[in-house]
Amino acid sequence: MLMFPQFRGDSTDFNNLAQKDDTASSDWLGPVSYAAAVRRAAPSVVNIYTRKLRREKTHPLLNDPFIRRFFNYQQQRLQSSLGSGIIVRDDGFIMTNNHVVANVDEIVVLLYDGRDVPAKIVGTDPDTDLAILKIDVDQLQPISIGDAMDAKIGDVVLAIGNPYGLGQAVTQGIISATGRNGLGLNTFENFIQTDADINPGNSGGALVDVYGNLLGINTAKLDRSGAAGMSFAIPVNEAQKVLNDIIQYGRVIRGWLGMDATPLNQDLARHFNTSTTRGLLVNGVFNTGPAQKAGIRPGDIVIGINGTAVTDRHSSASQIADVMPGQPIKLEILRGIETFTLTAIAGTRPVIAQ
Structure with a gap:
């Protein structure tokens, strides 16, 4: 099991929780719905489908055109994968994980309203596992940007994405820790840890607060014995720098x-x-x-x-x-x-x- 000696996080003042103007807390009166937060954020979360051609090694006999034609053999095979992304500007910029779009030949974005459009890569930052895409369509709804610096351990969060390619879905959890590093996932790590499920296909999706404001970009889940409920998101504040630098300079300046x-x-x-x-x-x-x-x-x-x-x-x-x-x-x-x-x-x- 992985150990995390650098655990850091803010303590929670339970006496003040009920004093927050938080419609999702209902002053501890009982179960609540986060439907309003989902309605606000979900239209900004997209499904990403990628394809790449993989050239396979062949036996020398298969270099003969007649044999290839006779056996209907193709040296290239199409590989498909999936992920999620977040519309962050109304002019078509989308954030996602770099590993979702790395080394692919084609990217198609499926919007919340059912439109599917081609996307191009504007820039990538493997050091944080982030990538910026661009689509050229109108009537987009960018997500409301929150502040990850305000996130507290124990805050309720929602993860929105495209798990297993089944379509958009939402999972709910709490912030388990902030400032996580030393996982060996990225060069620069400052993760938000949550117990909200981030399943395959959710990578690049949104981690939002109970108001639908973006707090982080879902990126990974530790799937090891004893590590259940350990999912990680890149804080939106860091993702914003990546976005701005890539748009302005073509890469991230550090x-x-x-x-x-x-x-x-x-x-x-x-x-x-x-x-x-x-x-x-x-x-x-x-x-x-x-x-x-x-x-x-x-x-x-x-x-x-x-x-x-x-x-x-x-x-x-x-x-x-x-x-x-x-x-x-x-x-x-x-x-x-x-x-x-x-x-x-x-x-x-x-x-x-x-």
């Missing part, structure tokens, strides 16, 4: 320091004769990169970034990536027994082939 680092542990701490066990041990720096220019050396231990203590590699990587190129990054460094601060100017993270 900050970069140009150094390779390893999370500090007790063994490394003993080796370097330091009492701290939290930090990033610098293994190397890129020649003329931002870290080298700032004076960072192999063997240095980064214990703070922009005033925030380093707790784990994943959070620190995301923190650096969030800094726009050209902006300063203050790094608290432990070198031997000396602690001091260096300022690096963020570079632009290179595009890494996936």
Whole structure:
């Protein structure tokens, strides 16, 4: 079973829950309906169908045109897959997961009103498993954008998507955790964890609050023994940056320091004769990169970034990536027994082939 030592989340003040102006809570009077939230959000969620041609290896005998014709053999086979997406702008931009549309030859979007239209890929961001599509039709209803920063553990959420290609369906659950990382799914991870079912075909669908506002993009479910009820969504705030950057720049722009680092542990701490066990041990720096220019050396231990203590590699990587190129990054460094601060100017993270 996977373990998640970086559990973080906001505590819930149960005394104030009944004071929220929340039509879905009904002041604890009993069962309620989320039909209004579904009516608001569902028209913005689309089904995505993809196809790709796969060229198969053949026996040399099958290279003979006569034999291929006689046996009606085709070297290419059509593979189909499915997923979900979210209309985020009335001019036809759709968010989905990158793994839904990666390496496909054709994409068809089925709208809530029954129209099916071809879609093209505007841009992808494998680092967050997000992709932006575009369709050229009118009378679209974009989803209402919420704020994942306001999401609390225990909040009721609804997952809307196209499970198993059966058509649009809704599942309900609560937010189990926020800020999940270290799952090894994406380069940058800051997942909302929920127990709402995210089944095959739901990838790229919407995770909404009880008002129908988008909180996240459903992306994965852990299907391991003892991991029932563990589904994950990418916060909408991060997805919005991906959307805006791809539309403006054609790709996502992220900050970069140009150094390779390893999370500090007790063994490394003993080796370097330091009492701290939290930090990033610098293994190397890129020649003329931002870290080298700032004076960072192999063997240095980064214990703070922009005033925030380093707790784990994943959070620190995301923190650096969030800094726009050209902006300063203050790094608290432990070198031997000396602690001091260096300022690096963020570079632009290179595009890494996936």
